[in-house]
Amino acid sequence: MQVIEREELDRLIGLLAGDGYEVIGPTLRDDAIQYGPVRGIEDLPAGWTDEQDGGHYRLRRRDDRALFGYVVGPQSWKQYLFPPSQTIFRARRDADGLHMEPAPVQAPKRAFLGMRACELHALAIQDQVFTEGPYVDEPYERRRGSIFRVAVNCGQAGGTCFCVSMETGPRADRGFDLALTEILEGGRHYFTLEVGSDAGQAVADRLSASQAGEDEHRASMAATEAAAAQMGRQLDTQDLPALLMGNLEHPRWDEVADRCLSCANCTMVCPTCFCSSVHDSADLAGSEAVRERVWDSCFNQAFSYIAGGSIRSTPVSRYRQWMTHKLATWHEQFGTSGCVGCGRCITWCPVGIDITEEAAAIRATDQRRKRRDG
Amino acid sequence: MSGIAAKPKLAVWKFASCDGCQLSLLDCEDELLAVAGAVQIASFPEASSASVEGPYDLSLVEGSVTTPHDARRIREIRRQSRRLVTIGACATAGGIQALRNFADVDAFVSTVYASPEYIDTLATSTPIAEHVPVDFELRGCPISKSQLIEVITAFVHGRRPDVPTYSVCEECKRAGNLCVMVAHGTPCLGPVTHAGCGALCPAYNRGCYGCFGPKETPNAPALSERLAGLGMSDPELVRLYRTFNAHAEAFREASEAREHGDSPTEKKSP
Structure with missing residues (x-):
């Protein structure tokens, strides 16, 4: 475990952008914390948290300037890897017959900043669904192969959270490239940093980081233990x-x-x-057709x-x-x-x-x- | 000219309505030439005074039935039409003018008109399907241009239209909109409303007005209960359901349940 100061997170975002990643992370939009492009720490929802309950979500001010002091928002990372609609192919009919043109797959390099432990587990589940059976979803696999995962461990739980029951959090134990834990104490604002992959190591090597001391290590573990003790919901999974x-x-x-x-x-x-349905449409003349796959x-x-x-x-x-x-x-x-x-x-x-x-x-x-x- | 004779004959009819839905067809701009290429527009008074006699292969009917004359006219149109498709909230649910169904039409007539004896109107505004069999109902106030093209295309190609009947919420979520009800507490009919508009209002932070009418298997009583919990009074709920699709069964029942003070919420209180 290492330690980086608050400002070094800004450098991390810059490094990832420099490596060609579009950095996506939590941003304030329409009175909610939603994933969107992040150019630096000034785009993160500093000092905000969320209040969640059944059918209820509200932003609230925090009494500190934490950058990740909230839980998960309205949409998940699913939208980037398994988009709500995607074109599968286009077909054209002319005098020579029918021509099929598979739609090009967009698989941009993206860094997901602020993935929570539950979301890493969800990603692993979708990986299994889409890529580990006999039929591999190639567009998903290509998009999935282009992402860099920066996890953020939860320092608090939300009103509808129950990852402890599902054994999926609140601390990310695997499935990330880098994992951060945000600590605010005694006027100091820093992150502990854990490396989960070679790709993560290659980025971490370029950061100005120090080895975590005993106190910093303890503070990092205490943050997720506090979150674990605050789960808003629980689900008895026995049998x-x-x-x-x-x-x-x-x-x-x-x-x-x-x-x-x-x-x-x-x-x-x-x-x-992960369900979707496939829709074909053709133009009035019957000469152009398109097949689309949409969330169902x-x-x-x-x-x-x-x-x-x-x-x-x-x-x-x-x-x-x-x-x-x-x-x-x-x-x-x-x-x-x-x-x-x-x-x-x-x-x-x-x-x-x-x-x-x-x-x-x-x-x-x-x-x-x-x-x-x- | 033999090609034209082989094209299906399309007719567009107007009943009690604002013309907005049939204008959607003229508003199709990019696709209008393709439509004219695929079908013979045999009768469309809004577009051309030229008219070809029936029978027609496809009739698009806009508007609701509000007069004894129209009640007779729709039967004649049905007789002349191989396929009859109703377009818009008026034709599929009676439209905004179906608000008369909850009131006394004679009182309206005597208040509004200087010489009420010249007015020959029915006590209700009703959808076309209450008068004649309808092959397909295209919802919306107004209808969606792309769905109209889909319906015509499906007819030309001899297949069923691909027009989803699920909720506006699904369009909202696919578009990446924030839920205005959950995040802002804004009353929204999206969860009981038929998709088709592309979640236009929530995209601008407004609640859904229900322009496309009830979705498949709508559960309006459960939504009303929640909206009441968010602070809506019964009169506000009645108004929410009574707009363009007030006469549609699920919305009608939901508004009536709140109108007579026999709502589940009130039953619970002593």
């Missing part, structure tokens, strides 16, 4: 897949469906949700449309599909949970439906036990 799959007819699903708007916000903001959601009727209609025609079946996939069948499919505990689905649900509360409600009235006892 969770079996619990949910054993309660598919639980009355709680009907209750949550009464509140669910099936608006799909939860799936759009989720950093692991299991909350849409058309998503489960097969011959004859939608097999998940009711909101109850759609909410149940989403939650059981995220927390239960994801394990069968990919060997991990599909949830990293970032809390976005809770904060950005317009009516504040809380996945941790729903799971707890089912656990509290487990119908399997009732059947056994009954």
